[in-house]
Amino acid sequence: MIFDNPIIWSDVPDIDVIRVGDVFYMSSTTMHLNPGVPIMKSTDLVNWEIVNYVYDVLEENDEQLLNNGKNEYGKGSWASSLRFHNNTFYLAVASFSTDKTYIFQTDDIENGEWKKSSITGVYHDMSLLFDEGHVYMVYGGGDIRVIELTSDATAIKEGGLDKVIIPNASLIAGTNVGLPAEGAHIQKIDGKYYVFLITWPKGEGRTQLMFRADKIDGDYEGRIALDDSGIAQGGIVDTVHGDWYAMLFQDHGAVGRTPFIVPIEWQDGWPIHKNEKQSARESAPIPAIVSSDEFNQALVDNNSSYLANIEALDDKGFKLPLVWQWNHNPDRKYWSLSERPGYLRLKNSRVCNRILEARNMLTQRTFGPECSGQAAIEISDMKDGDIAGLAALQENYGFVGVKATSDGNFIVMVKGDSEEEQELEMIPTTSDRVYFKIDFDFKKMIDQAFFYYSLDGEDWHSIGDHLQMRYTIPHFMGYRFGLFNFATITSGGFVDFDYFRLSDQIATENID
Known part of the structure; x- marks a missing residue:
């Protein structure tokens, strides 16, 4: 073999x-x-x-x-x-x-x-x-x-x-x-x-x-x-x-x-x-246990195997691929693939303080030696205090997202852990559609993540600072991509994710 x-x-x-x-x-x-x-x-x-x-x-x-x-x-x-x-x-x-x-x-x-x-x-x-x-x-x-x-x-x-x-x-x-x-x-x-x-x-x-x-x-x-x-x-x-x-x-x-x-x-x-073949490789294909998702899911047939995993179905019977897992128990009433076909809608059901407390955060694995994930989000229905975006999820986390305030919307980059959180950069935006990307570099255990935003999906801008990732026992898992939306002031807002796209290459061009 x-x-x-x-x-x-x-x-x-x-x-x-x-x-x-x-x-x-x-x-x-x-x-x-x-x-x-x-x-x-x-x-x-x-x-x-x-x-x-x-x-x-x-x-x-x-x-x-x-x-x-x-x-x-x-x-x-x-x-x-x-x-x-x-x-x-x-x-x-x-x-x-x-x-x-x-x-x-x-x-x-x-x-x-x-x-x-x-x-x-x-x-x-x-x-x-x-x-x-x-x-x-x-x-x-x-x-x-x-x-x-x-x-x-x-x-x-x-x-x-x-x-x-x-x-x-x-x-x-x-x-x-x-x-x-x-x-x-x-x-x-x-x-x-x-x-x-x-x-x-x-x-x-x-x-x-x-x-x-x-x-x-x-x-x-x-x-x-x-x-x-x-x-x-x-x-x-x-x-x-x-x-x-x-x-x-x-x-x-x-x-x-x-x-x-x-x-x-x-x-x-x-x-x-036997000791042979045990040196860690320097390259690897994208594993089949992760995938991009355009959120163009169809209605599940009643005989489908997906019915054995009810949390992969929204309340209308539309399914998520098996590569996705929710962070903690999801609430099916507050996410949907069917309310706006072609989009994943994440709705805020309650108020919380930070991303680690957010319900309905959708995750999948990162992978090495390097990988990149990007998401397009439509944000016109966010409420004051809502924060939505793309996360590098572990106890020591980072995310790039949009923060809605009474003074307008701001693109933000945040780093935090289970004890505190730091907002490293805020950039005002009037766009109703934003794009976020995170690059992960796992080569030789460099273990750094880099955060980007775009207003057109083509020209990318670095934001905040890189995250020095650490595997910690309290979470006991490798870093994950996380699609999230949570409310800090009032519930009821929502965002629509148009897609999530994976690559095994990190940014080398069209970045400033």
């Missing part, structure tokens, strides 16, 4: 990959974004597309609704486990904002709806195993535990297996422990039980560990599987031709955590992770 790492130069963390026949499916963490837990499909482990999501919204508490000063940044879906057993797909995922572990089931992973059950408590980095009539979940940090579920995988089995199976699992990598072992992936292969974990020694990078035993609760022996550039955390999968690969990820700066393929060679019953 020919590939270059990272196979997707974009934020696809905590991956779990399975093969069903000759097709591979992959799930990933999406934290506070909805719909949540994307299901991606591939026939070669290299090229992936999003085909479904596991849930529309996980819950509707203050944290998910951005109410009463609460949020669930970095606390929504967390490190899922994807499995296929007896013609049913299962996915387990935990949420720190709800203090629950959820187990979803469907018989149609690409088009079906998922049935949800939940268990009280966060079973950290859990991994499911269906084994000869038993259902197990391996989880934990430091000490790795196993707990047994009921046969339908909906609850903890009373009197079932519940014990530590690998105590202090980090120690095989030494005593200089920064992050205790976690990120469990359990697999049964040729009668043996394999548990893959990561640890993070102080001052070093993520390290992949592997353990094996003859019984689920037997004596596990362990080894370092891979210690190379922080590439770690994941399981292994085989192809129809009998080749094996580890599917891992690497912390890649502000763009996020990027998936890597590592070839496997079996030796004496151990899956040896």
Whole structure:
């Protein structure tokens, strides 16, 4: 198989990959974004597309609704486990904002709806195993535990297996422990039980560990599987031709955590992770998990798979492509693709203080080594205090947009974080249509974003200052493009986004 790492130069963390026949499916963490837990499909482990999501919204508490000063940044879906057993797909995922572990089931992973059950408590980095009539979940940090579920995988089995199976699992990598072992992936292969974990020694990078035993609760022996550039955390999968690969990820700066393929060679019953092909590439194609959007969507047929993801539909049944996710739970009454065909309308339902509190912010991933996104917005229906535009979204954010005031409209560039915000430049405008663009430079982890505006979509002007991007744990995601509109004084205003267009090239001309 020919590939270059990272196979997707974009934020696809905590991956779990399975093969069903000759097709591979992959799930990933999406934290506070909805719909949540994307299901991606591939026939070669290299090229992936999003085909479904596991849930529309996980819950509707203050944290998910951005109410009463609460949020669930970095606390929504967390490190899922994807499995296929007896013609049913299962996915387990935990949420720190709800203090629950959820187990979803469907018989149609690409088009079906998922049935949800939940268990009280966060079973950290859990991994499911269906084994000869038993259902197990391996989880934990430091000490790795196993707990047994009921046969339908909906609850903890009373009197079932519940014990530590690998105590202090980090120690095989030494005593200089920064992050205790976690990120469990359990697999049964040729009668043996394999548990893959990561640890993070102080001052070093993520390290992949592997353990094996003859019984689920037997004596596990362990080894370092891979210690190379922080590439770690994941399981292994085989192809129809009998080749094996580890599917891992690497912390890649502000763009996020990027998936890597590592070839496997079996030796004496151990899956040896090979070091070849692990240098990060200098270029990459635009991944299929992002796309431009002209917002010319058609009405969804009643039999469409999109009906399984209701938050992708407006209240008239018009759909958003699966590349889009909302920041926190959306409110379907206040966005539309049908009120003005050919445009995305974002309406303000309430007043808030800043962009991190804004409902109905529509996002999709950035990607490396560099990318650019631009949006055209019509603004004649904004109200005093409304702010709308295009954002580089993470805890340390920046945006270029238009601010409506009683003295007129102003094009603004703003930088901020969870504590404070700074307006770096304001330029008056009388135009009813404005264009915004953000360039992202992720080459060699430069991690800088640059902001531009235009009044005709051709001649671009730099505004404000560049944003030095930083990947932060409170949001725990790579930077995203965000289309937003929020009110600071009174609700009821709206803007219309005509398009969002992506490029894998950043500005080199027509800029002043």
